[in-house]
Amino acid sequence: MDLSNMPSFTSIEVDRLSALLDLDILDTPAEREFDDITRLAATALGVASAAVSLIDEKRQWFKSRHGIPFPETPRDISFCTHAVASRDILVVPDATRDDRFSENPLVTQEGGIRFYAGIPLIISSGYCLGTLCVFDPIVRDGLTEAQEAVLQDLARLTTDLIETRRFRKMGEIAARVADTTSDAVLATDRDGTIVYWNPAAERMFGYARGEAIDQNVEIVIPPRLAKGHREIFARAAAGGATRLVGTTVELVGGRADGSEFPIELSLARWGAGPPDGGFAAIIRDITARKALEREREQAQAFLDTVVTNLPAMLFVKDAQTREYVLVNRAGENAIGRPAKEIVGQTDRDLFPDHGDGYEERDSEAIASPSATMFESEFVRDDGQSVHLRTTRTLIDGPDRPGQYVLGISENVTETRLAEAEVLRLANFDALTGLLNRASFTDRLHGLVRKAEPFALLSIDLDRFKAVNDQFGHPAGDAVLAQVSDRLRAAVQSQDWVARIGGDEFVAVLTGTRLRERADEVASAILTSMSEPFTTGRVLAHLGASIGIVLLPEDGRTTGQLRENADLALYRAKQMGKGKACFFDAEMDAAAQDRRMLETELREVIENDGIDLAYQPVLSAKTGQITSAEALARWTHPDRGPIRPDIFISLAEECGLIDRLGEQLLRRACRDAQGWPDHVRVAVNLSPLQFLSGKLIEIVQQALDESGIRADRVQLEVTEGLVIRDVEGTFRQLEQLRTLGIQVLIDDFGVGYSSLSYFQRFPFDKVKIDKSFVDEIGTSRAAKAIVEAVVGLGAALYMGVVAEGIETEEQRHLLVASGCTHLQGYLFSRPVTANTLGKMLMTQGNLEAMASKAA
Template structure:
């Protein structure tokens, strides 16, 4: 130790020692800065930065050595072998490159320290190689112990230097690492110089390849300048890089904090590297220290507070294993009554990034959309889609002895209610019907609204047909009970068609089709009842479809024409009018009665076209008759709802030239069940034109004296059902007597339909009936025979 101190104090020029130390400090600072930059890079960029760092560090070590050698007193008379001097520089750069490469390429602190030790070895390699280049007229010897200490100082301080630098690029770490590297170089050099022993020998000759100290000073100065330039360049680059990193950090921080998702990054050991505030808020970890903590510890802490369900160790182990295996996982977890989707994405080099998205509202919206797609918006009952699915499930679950029934329901006269009272009342009625249906069926049965006023029920698990019959009977009774909606008392009915599995079908489509066929049969049989599917219904439905197609074709072929039946004045026995009755003259089936096609025409809407045809033809035909004979045309309820009815009547009168007083329009009581205000307005408009209005089929259906009070009808037509029983039933006579008396009191003409014999005519005359029509006078005949009918009836009256 004394030898080292003596060498340093008595054999060195302190001015050059300070210079060498300054160069060493500058080179060390540049080397540590470049070390951090190299660690931040990757791939080929990292190799470039390591190489640059090795050059700076190597040149610094070399320049420090030779500046210090210039400060060494005995060195004044010596020289330096050029090849060996250059070799010492290459040794310094090469060994330093190896050490830096080891430290830069790993995060393991032990290996980082090993790399620092290699750099320290490079310091020793450079020094003793450089000393081999020192030529002086003396023999060079070394103190072995001191040499060993010098090498250990370089290795130990070099190791500590990169170990500290590897902990991070903070200012404190950078200053400490720079100081330690400077100490490694300086302590090694001056300790090694203390180990030097020179024995003068004037016979030793300096070789021709040596360079004098003056020239070496220039070379050393150049090396120092190169270090300064490289260090300055590295500093500028590092400053720019840090500035760019800083800007990127600001962008990254801004992006992280403005993400709608939570984000957390973990290293290979599961430690939290970074996270955003959204993550902390979403998982309610804002009050916890997170950075640098292992996720397992965080989860254990939450488990202790009762905020975590499950085993923390098992959960953490799965995450780490997935990251190591490179698996991306997606889970939906429930935290604090929220649904959070977690995606764990493994990172290169270990660790993973987890993103957290609160999908509570999204899941609720999806559930709502799914519910809306499978449920009726008005009644919240299953719709056709869900009904079909549940019917399929019921068929799959049904056992060998189980029976499944499908009931199709259609509300009777719902359209009349909807049109007369408005859609809000209609909607409220549908909701109430749905509620009653749901309350009536069994807990395992399914009720659905298929659309409009159509409902369906699936009855499961009953072994007898009687169960379906009993349910249908209850439904007819429950649905037909009066409703009280917005101060309106409403009465409707329901028609039901029933199909049974397995006998009527084994799949949903077949069962629904057959139940629908049974429903048509129930409606055809008078509504307000139920019918089971029977073999042959499908054939009748096919026939119905064919008839509809044939009817549409018949309209194009002009196969429809009006026939006329005379209406006689009972008192004078003269013809006062003809009723126009539509007939279909089919080219293959002959004359088709209205009873076979009029109901279908009303269902399909074809009645509007047929009504137009009859109205125009009747007016045109009547215009050719005597002026005192009128024509009566029936208007169906469907036709009466046509907003163009007034226009159609006006057009028919104008085209034919028929006087309005000669046209009589017959309506049934069902027309008056529609929107009463609009109906009465239309009737008054027709009456104002001069057209006469007749109330047909009086005494049946929904007859009410209020109709006669609300509108001044020109005629009441007594239904044929009362006329046919005049001779056998006293109550029929009483009804006719009452109606004719009512007609006389109100000044309304009364016409009896279906008169077939003289006895009936005599009774009608005796009871004061005004007019009569029926087969007694004539069957309906085409327009070409009206003149013959008038002549024949005139002869009969005069006979």
Template sequence: MRRSRFVSSVQTAEAAKPSLWEALWFDLRSPETSDDVALSEWRIGGLDHVAFLLGVTHLLVAITSAVLSPSLSYAQSLDNPLIPSVLVVVLDVMAASALLTRDRFNLAPHTIVRCLCLYIALVGLAWTWFGHAVADDRYVTAIAAGPIALCAGIAMGAIVSINSPPLAVVNAIVSAIAAIMLASSPLVPIGVEIIALVLVCYSVANASGFIATGRKRLSLEAHARKAQHFVDEFENSGRGWFWETDSLGTLSYVSRQLADDFQCEPEELLGRKFTDLLSVDKGTDALEEGKTLGFHLSARFPFSDVVVRPASDEDVHWSLSGNPVFDERGRFLGFRGIGTDLTEQRKSEREITRLARFDSLTGLPNRAMMRQTLEEALRNAAHRQKGCAMFLIDLDRFKNVNDTLGHPIGDALLRQVSERLKSVMGNHGQVGRLGGDEFQAVLPGTVDIGLLESLARTLIEQVSRPYMIEGHKVTIGASVGVAIGDPGRACADALVRNADLALYAAKAAGRGKHCFYESSMHSEAAERQLLENDLRQAIERGELSVHYQPIVRTAGEEISGFEALVRWQHPTRGAISPAKFIPLAEEAGLIGSIGEWVLTTALQEAAHWPDHVRIAVNLSPLQFNDPGVTQMVSRHLTETGVRAERLELEITEGVFLAEGDTTDETFAKLKQIGVRLSLDDFGTGYSSLGYLKKAPFDKIKIDQSFVRGASSSTNRNAAIIRAIVTLAETLGMDTCAEGVETHDDLQLIRELGVSMVQGYIFGRPSESETARSLANTVTVEADGYQCIREPRQRLMRRAVAIIDGDRTDLKLRNISSMGALAECDTPVMPGAELTIDIVGVGPVRGVVRWAHTGQFGVQFGERFDLGRLAPKKRNTNDVTMLRPWYVDQREAG
């Protein structure tokens, strides 16, 4: 291949061989190519001696003439030979100076040759003049000077002009003129011209060969430069390097990359044995075939892709290829070859293998690796008759972090979560990441329900602790689904499916919880899927509606506004609770469209109300974190014509779980529109005081869990409400108590200074016609019970008590957490303390508050758990799920 390229390049150069005409006038023409420029420079270098040689010749001839004719006298001044002698010497000096300084004046080669042609012509004519002047002298000695000048001029002119055909031509013309003028015989000019023509032909032939050879050389040099350029690029790219050895196996050439790997200069490796630097990798196919690198080098046999390692502790691998080099006579000159660095390739291969088994972000085993781990754990469980448990872990509110703070923060959060999961799981099992925010843990041989519950609770607790990531405080949660596989019975697919169902049950239970798998979850999952499909079409079918619950000012009991609440009337299922379909809408990604529909409907209805009545609309965290929420709210306000001050957006603390600049920007944009902001369900979140410190809320809604039963002396709700009101007044915010149902609670709310009230005592959520009627009334009358009655168990229960020292049978009715109605024939005095033993439940202490014939009321000394009255049901699933058969079998053995 290399030989063919060389031959091709030579043939190309031969094709560019000049013609006779081109060779004759090459020195006088302006170069047309870069190669001709280089050739012209080379040729002009051979003419630097012209003026010097001619000058020495002229000077010697002039001196000789003066010596031979010391007493010459001339009648006329023009016949004086000193004149042409001086003139020739001056021309010689000028020509020599021009040749020496041509580089300084950047004179082109063809310009120099043209000037030299003129110089040769002038010198020849002047020297002819000199010879003629000497030949005309009357003395014999002077007569001999003419032929001497003629011969010297012709000879030296031929010598200096032989390298350039144009100079040879000029010299031939000048020689012919001189011969005609100075020779006495006609044969002399003929002889001179024959010699001059021969010299011209020789000069042309010499120039033609020079030009052809020069062009070949330039072509080869161009190919050599190109090859060297490719070699340099290849070596500098780091993809490989070249090496060469002599016939003794010592290095005669190495690339710098090879020297860099040995941390030395390339010259330090030259002269060293190649085999002393490298050793064959024991894991290659070359060793299996018995063909080591040393064998190839000693046998002078070509080799390819032999994997070697340097004689060092570095984990470096190379692939070597080489060919022996022989000269024309077959003598061995050494090896020449190429090396490729396999270190990064092997690292990449190892990384690819690792990525195939481990998650690149967290370093945890990935889905494929966890599947393999689960299958191995189940096979081991069947062999050892020990069960296997699996956790399916899903992060709560992680999408909110990605949407508000960006994916880089989300990735950093996942890495921290993975560290906490590994710390909690420890040696109990293997944790892996399935993708996104979903993790899995396999616990081989673990079936202890107490241990599994403890691990699940600890896991949720640790994951739910706040995170600090790049200055952002991030709070998320976790839900866990737990499934237990029986040895020899469970398969990986079934266990994963069961854990997934348990996980969904945990999320449906309020998130931040763990659930064990139960067989009933299959039907629940199918039911949930059907409900989700119906919800997707609920808006189009007109099944959703908006109801409005009044918000009343505490002082004057006039209408302040209404809260818009979405309701779903299913055609076959009937009314579906918002607590059931709102979380489903969030998971299915429907909450955005439903929320916007509620906002539009509520604003259209509020446009028919008096201008002072506000409309409150709930904004889910997913809607709030949508970058286009501000434009959406502004657009609907413009379309309906409702003033921005009349719209009150109720926001829960979920929007703060991923604090960042995006949250603050959304708050600022909403306030620029002019809408009011209300913090809903205050007190039930994580750090509400921190939110109030910077969020521009106009109102705080006190959660109903603090309001209901606040008038009772058995709780601290009143103190909590009082603290919230004081805080709100200090911050310049209104307060609204949710869930007010009794007059006692309403009275307490007034006394505590709460600004507004929302609850059944002033009205339930109603349709738009009722709300429109209420909006035009002046005041609303409170209607409800005086106080809240405790839930009561109306089913009669048998009990036994010691009254006046006698064992007496009792019948208990209307049992509540505070007391019960007792029936017995023995009279009892108010204030008497009794210990009542409820059959099947156990003893409870109480005090008689009132007594009539055959009845008395007893108040329990402490709150009674009504759940103790529920019948004990045996769950057949518990036997196989919580306490598998093999556990009992092992304990029995």
């Protein structure tokens, strides 16, 4: 019977139906006691039929029926429904004359009801369940007083049977539960004498039922607690108040062997109360639970200790309110406040300027199926800037799934500061703080790629070498620092200045009015450079020359712009010291000359006319030549020797570098084939050669044609090699290594991303740039960099080559630092292949080479 769907019933009727349902009597088998009552009622009143009728939601069901062929009828045709509604005896002498029943099918059918009498069955709770009723197919005058009294008595007997039946069933259930439960169930009289003792009590306390019955309940109380127990029990037995009755408490129990253990006691009174009845107790052994609680407390304490002392910041926020509910000690330190000032607050409260952003990160974490990671910076109350890298994830709570946002923040402030310092050192000149050559080149490439108009000022100091020669490098360094300050002061905030060489500087101006501003800035620089420089007791008079180019007017590539700036600078120097000159292609034949040079370069490459010179590389340990670097040389019939950086750059810009590189590699391999087997040849590669996709094929062909072993060939690459195609470049380097070729990284230290290369590729050797070698005897920074590169080489099992060695002091310092190979004019200038062959036939040791070069 479903009581949740009865909109037509009053609340009283719903309660009545619930009471009927609770009795669990509907649709139960026939029971002799009820059948005896209906039979007696029919006999005593001399009627054909009698029934115990129970009225439920839709029917009247007969718990017992005498002389009735059907077990139930619909509720809406039931006579008993009326008796239940009135809660009083209902007598119908002749149903055919009663408007309530005259059309009732129970009346109109053949042999239908004429006479009916029903007594309501009202249980002790006050609910009327149905009736004890009698009916007959013969009309009667009604009930005599005696008949009504008999029917009333039988109705009371029926009600008692219904409730007794319920109590008996409950008792059976209780007894079965008590016999099977793992909890001890015991009962005492009001004096504390045990009158009931279930099997679980036997197992729990160690007393058999026969041993426990008629004993005082104190047998389950430890002797040390017996006195207190007696006082409490006596007060309870007398009807006094005690916290034990009606509640569940934790106490200590005692076993037959004298051991004690923790118990949970639920105590209730039974019977009518003093002086009758007694107490019933349910006792649970909570030893395991207490052990588990201790373990949980210990685990919680351990977890609290771990969370508190975790080096990383840990926090928990309510996912709905975004309020902090937990923050550990590292979080207190990071935020700069104690936990009591953080918990209960939101990021908006704690960080008014950035709180919205932090809460957006929380929202993203809540929406994400996996953990999210963000990095943020904020300023603490004490003004300290803190960088945090935070991983957030949504976790379930006791009230609902996804109740909390868990965050673990790593304080990366020191790391970011260190990275910033590394970035500064990599991108800025250590002496002046200006951008260095690599950073300048990178930025210039970016501006050219974007085709954003800018002005480039190439600045060269006049008479600076004299300062170094006369007063020494420390004085020269101090002057350069002052030069950088004056250059900064001459440009605007959107402009930038770089130091690209010893006394070479550049300034890049962006924005509008570039020609006018370039003129103004150049004038300001020339004026400031003409002012004397004072450092210590040194008074230096310098000056500057400036060449100016504009993009796009004076070139559209970095090579063109740099070359044209050099041309403009050269023209400025020709005009006299302290001058600035704009590049002008119409006025200056340099651009035309360059185009002619390009044509001539194409012709000489077509005729394989670029020569090779070889500069020996010596072992620092033995002084013997171990390899030679192949250096491209072009001797123009009219111009004389052309600098390699000029014609190599020109070949790169004109798309000739692949052809030229292939020619030089083939010739170097052929020349080296005639050298002793232990001497290798090193060939420089342009980064552009890696873009053609044919490099590996060209190298293999050069090896095959010359017959030289692959392990005698070294290919030198520069730090800027992988800027354009990282994955493609390293893939080709791996292929070269597979062939057996050695790969060297050249000009190490002038770039800003070299260190990451060593994680990607195992270079065979690293070459220290000449700029560091030049200053190793005068600059602590240069010496430290050399030592760092040597240490890196040793750690990665790479050889370290120092190039550009010109003095004995440099050689001594480089050997002492641990360089494995040496190269420079101190030992030999670049020579022809024939000359090198003769040197290899008669080579001596390091000192001999140095003596000959001198």
